[in-house]
Structures are given as C-alpha cells and as structure tokens.
Amino acid sequence: MKAYDLIVIGGGLVGGAIAWGAARQGASVALLDEGDVAYRAARGNFGLVWVQSKGAGMPPYAHWSRRSSEVWPQLAAALLQATELDVALRQPGGLHFCLNDAELEARAEMIQRMHNESGGSGTRMVGRAEMKAMVPAIGDGVVGASYCPIDGHANPLKLLRALHAALLKLGGAYLPGRTVDAIAGGEGGGFTLQAGAERFACAKLVIAAGLGSRKLAPMVGLDMPVTPLRGQIIVTERMRPFLDYATHVVRQTDEGSVLLGDSQEDVGFDNGTTVPVMQDIAARNLVMFPGLKDANIVRVWGALRVMTPDGYPIYEQSRTHPGAFAATCHSGVTLAGAHALELAPAILAGALPSGFDVFSSRRFHVQAA
Ligand SMILES: Cc1cc2nc3c(=O)[nH]c(=O)nc-3n(C[C@H](O)[C@H](O)[C@H](O)COP(=O)(O)OP(=O)(O)OC[C@H]3O[C@@H](n4cnc5c(N)ncnc54)[C@H](O)[C@@H]3O)c2cc1C
Structure with a gap:
C-alpha cells in the first residue's frame, strides 16, 4: 500500500490546484481521479476568472475571489516555468x-x-x-x-493539463482511473482509501471530487450536498480579434474562437445539449455582437456545474476525522490561484485559513438546529 502526506480525491480544477499547491510545499502528494467516465466540470467550463459578482451576500467569498484574481498571475507564471505550458491568462477586466x-x-x-x-x-x-x-x-x-x-480569463483545459504536469514534475502522483469507493480512518491517525483493488494511505486527505464528493464526504464525517446545474456552450470558428475583455456570456479565446454560453439548467445528471437553449444563447449573443451572425459553429457541449445549496464554496475540516478536508466551489477557474497558493499550504499545515468557518457546511444545518 502506497503512503503519502496528502491524497486529493478528484483531479478536476479544484483537486488539481490543491494537489500541485501542496506538492510545491514539499509534501508527497497523490491525486486520485475517476477518469474520463466521470462528470467533469473542469473539462466543460467557460474559462472566466470572474470576480465582479462573486460573493454577493457573503463578503468572505467576495474577498476570497478577489484574492484569487490577485494571485492568478503568480499561478500562471509558476505553471509556465514548471511545464512550459502557457495557460493564456489575460486580465484586461x-x-x-x-x-x-x-x-x-x-x-x-x-x-x-x-x-x-x-x-x-x-x-x-x-x-x-x-x-x-x-x-x-x-x-x-x-x-x-x-x-x-480585475476580471479576466484563461484557457481552462491548458490550466488543468498544466496543473497535472506540474504535479508530476514535483514527483507527485497523478493517478487517473482510480475511483475511490471507501475511506477509513487509519490507526494512529491518517486514512486508508480503497480504489477498486488498490489501497492507498495518507496522513491528510482532501475530498475535491466535484459531484462525486457528496457520496465520499460522509465517510469522514463531512457533508458536501452538491448537485448538478447544467450549462451549454457554443464554440465558433476562429475569428479576427474583436473582444479582449472577459464577459459573462461571450469570450474570445487567445486562439480566436468565440465561446458563447451561460445557460443554467436544473436537469439532473443530463449533460447533453438542446436546440432551444442553444437558440436562446445564440439570439442573446447576436444582440451583443451582430458580427457573429456569419460565424460558423464548430462545437457545442453541455457540462454540469458543481453547485452547493447557496452557491458559495464549502471548505471544511472534519471534526470527527481531523486531517480530512472538503473543498468544492462552482468557480474552480477563478479560485485556482487561491486554491493552489493559499488553501493548499494551509491544509498541509493542518488548518484552514482564518475566517473560513463561514464556508463550513454547518451553515446548511442552521434551520434544522
Ligand atoms: C458550463 C460551465 C461553465 C463554467 N464556467 C466557469 C467559469 O467561467 N469560471 C469558473 O471559475 N468556473 C466555471 N465553471 C466551474 C468550474 O468548471 C468548476 O468549478 C471546476 O471545474 C472545478 O470543479 P471540480 O474540480 O470541483 O470538479 P470536476 O471538474 O467535476 O472534477 C471532479 C473530479 O472528481 C473526480 N471524481 C469524482 N468522484 C470520484 C471518486 N469517487 N474517486 C476519484 N475521483 C473522483 C472526477 O473524475 C472529476 O475529474 C463552469 C462550469 C460549467 C459546467
């Protein structure tokens, strides 16, 4: 059984950022990921580093999003240096x-x-x-x-790839095709994880398994009541640059293609696409940019956001199983900077950053209490 200082369950943007951030601190880290069969918001998102509307009604989330935007250039630079992958960060507002x-x-x-x-x-x-x-x-x-x-955007697929590659460069283990089925508290602290026939041991554990977190969290006394919320995205052929700014519904990538999207649909685990929603997205975007009317659409997809009941992140250390942490949010691109550079070192040190009590899932139990 292989043993690590830290195991992160979930190789999406949240887990990838935390795993790499911890490995940078010198920890031995394994990132266990279910693989291509899983629902993966990290592979279907819009790529915004978006601050302006984050945290309405919850100031600590607003501050955390701003902080992440501030440190994002450090993240991009460190990944470039480690992997030679440019994640195409632009922060023109x-x-x-x-x-x-x-x-x-x-x-x-x-x-x-x-x-x-x-x-x-x-x-x-x-x-x-x-x-x-x-x-x-x-x-x-x-x-x-x-x-x-301080808003911006980046290429989320390159970001995910760079986080995994940078983890490997530091000697960390990225292990796809490992679906964690069971977690148990080990003797003398620490945890044992079962993934199919394989077992792994670790001193600390982060559950960042997106929609898979809901099932895993109770195994270590945590609660991650996340549900899917579908978004559909249209991608056009490459066009001459016309939009440098990030916007909530349309974004031109560094390569020239234009992403249109932002639907929010409560349709369970259906990550397909539908013509009426695509028509709505296209119609609204044509009002904003009439020049798109002749653009060819080259790709469309649907992907599932990982939503908490109030839309704010959950960060929590288990009270019954100290050393086990929950991490989930619906803005894994935006928060990648803070996750890698600030959250990961705090988790390794054994406590969440100060003031993070507000992100505990206990906020959902107030009424019951
Ligand atoms: C349409 C859309 C648009 C979005 N736009 C933006 C945006 O513009 N800006 C932004 O900041 N965010 C955006 N997001 C959100 C962003 O994509 C997510 O916050 C981000 O991907 C982080 O997700 P995650 O890592 O928590 O989950 P995922 O990316 O879903 O990753 C979870 C991982 O956990 C793994 N897993 C699950 N169960 C297990 C298990 N039992 N064992 C091992 N592994 C497991 C899966 O294999 C998966 O890879 C968008 C999302 C969608 C769907």
Whole structure:
C-alpha cells in the first residue's frame, strides 16, 4: 500500500490546484481521479476568472475571489516555468452587458450592494458611449455594462493539463482511473482509501471530487450536498480579434474562437445539449455582437456545474476525522490561484485559513438546529 502526506480525491480544477499547491510545499502528494467516465466540470467550463459578482451576500467569498484574481498571475507564471505550458491568462477586466434599462438598474443596485457589503473590487457601471469605446463591435441593443478591472480569463483545459504536469514534475502522483469507493480512518491517525483493488494511505486527505464528493464526504464525517446545474456552450470558428475583455456570456479565446454560453439548467445528471437553449444563447449573443451572425459553429457541449445549496464554496475540516478536508466551489477557474497558493499550504499545515468557518457546511444545518 502506497503512503503519502496528502491524497486529493478528484483531479478536476479544484483537486488539481490543491494537489500541485501542496506538492510545491514539499509534501508527497497523490491525486486520485475517476477518469474520463466521470462528470467533469473542469473539462466543460467557460474559462472566466470572474470576480465582479462573486460573493454577493457573503463578503468572505467576495474577498476570497478577489484574492484569487490577485494571485492568478503568480499561478500562471509558476505553471509556465514548471511545464512550459502557457495557460493564456489575460486580465484586461470584465464586462457584464445589460440589454435594457431594467437590467442596467438591477445590475447597478447589485454592484452597489456588494460595494457596501464587502468593499470594492473596483467594479463600476459604464454607460453606452464608454462601453462602445471599449468594445467597438458591441451591438446597438446593449444599453450599458458593469466593468470590473480585475476580471479576466484563461484557457481552462491548458490550466488543468498544466496543473497535472506540474504535479508530476514535483514527483507527485497523478493517478487517473482510480475511483475511490471507501475511506477509513487509519490507526494512529491518517486514512486508508480503497480504489477498486488498490489501497492507498495518507496522513491528510482532501475530498475535491466535484459531484462525486457528496457520496465520499460522509465517510469522514463531512457533508458536501452538491448537485448538478447544467450549462451549454457554443464554440465558433476562429475569428479576427474583436473582444479582449472577459464577459459573462461571450469570450474570445487567445486562439480566436468565440465561446458563447451561460445557460443554467436544473436537469439532473443530463449533460447533453438542446436546440432551444442553444437558440436562446445564440439570439442573446447576436444582440451583443451582430458580427457573429456569419460565424460558423464548430462545437457545442453541455457540462454540469458543481453547485452547493447557496452557491458559495464549502471548505471544511472534519471534526470527527481531523486531517480530512472538503473543498468544492462552482468557480474552480477563478479560485485556482487561491486554491493552489493559499488553501493548499494551509491544509498541509493542518488548518484552514482564518475566517473560513463561514464556508463550513454547518451553515446548511442552521434551520434544522
Ligand atoms: C458550463 C460551465 C461553465 C463554467 N464556467 C466557469 C467559469 O467561467 N469560471 C469558473 O471559475 N468556473 C466555471 N465553471 C466551474 C468550474 O468548471 C468548476 O468549478 C471546476 O471545474 C472545478 O470543479 P471540480 O474540480 O470541483 O470538479 P470536476 O471538474 O467535476 O472534477 C471532479 C473530479 O472528481 C473526480 N471524481 C469524482 N468522484 C470520484 C471518486 N469517487 N474517486 C476519484 N475521483 C473522483 C472526477 O473524475 C472529476 O475529474 C463552469 C462550469 C460549467 C459546467
């Protein structure tokens, strides 16, 4: 039975970032992943490093998202140095477009409320003229936007690949095709994991298995009541650069293709695509960028977000099994910087960062209590 300082269950963006971040601290780390049969948000997402609307109603989440955006350049640089993989991070700021006055007013109210709750991320409303100057290709149907200077985007597939590669470079083990079926507290502390016929031992454990976390968490006294929320994404052929900014529904990659998306559908574990939702996505985006009308669509997909009941992350150390941690969120790209550079060292040191009590799943039990 192989033994490690830390085992992370789940090789998506959350688990990958924590595993690499811990290996950088000198720990022996194994990253166990179910493999290609699993639901994997990390392989189907939109690639935003998005801060402006994160943490409305929960200031610590707003601060954590901002912190992650701040350290993201360090993450990208470290991965480039370790693996020669450029994750295509760009942080020119992000725009949330509004298509009518009611949307604009609601957005302005939300940005003001967030400012009052958690201080500024520098987000401000921009009117039609300023927005047109920032994005000349914008359609006449867009009346204004909110703009956050610390929003950005990256290539999420390259990020996932780079995290795995960087872990391997540090001597860590990335072990796909290992579905963890059982976890037991070992003698004298630590844990034993069963994955098929194989067993693994570790001093510390992180459950970051996305939608698979729900089943694993109770084995070590944790609660991760996550559910799927589908998003569908359309990808066009490569186009001349027309949009540097990150936006909530359309993003032009460093390679020129355009991603359109942001549907939110409660359809259980169905990660397929549907024509009506694709039509809605395309129609809304044509109002924003009429120039897309002649673009060829080259790919579409559906993927499942990993949602907690209130949409905020869960970070928690087990009270009954100290050394076992839960980590899940629905913004694994945005939070990759903070997960790798701040959360992972804290977990290795045996405690979550201070102030993280608010992220405990105990918040879902208040009513019952
Ligand atoms: C359509 C869409 C758009 C999104 N857009 C953005 C965005 O723009 N910005 C952003 O920050 N985030 C975005 N996200 C969210 C982001 O993709 C996720 O937060 C991120 O992928 C992290 O997910 P994860 O690692 O928790 O889970 P996953 O990526 O789902 O990974 C979980 C992993 O756990 C493994 N696993 C499960 N059970 C077991 C088991 N028993 N044993 C071993 N391994 C197991 C699986 O193999 C899987 O690889 C989006 C998601 C979707 C679906």
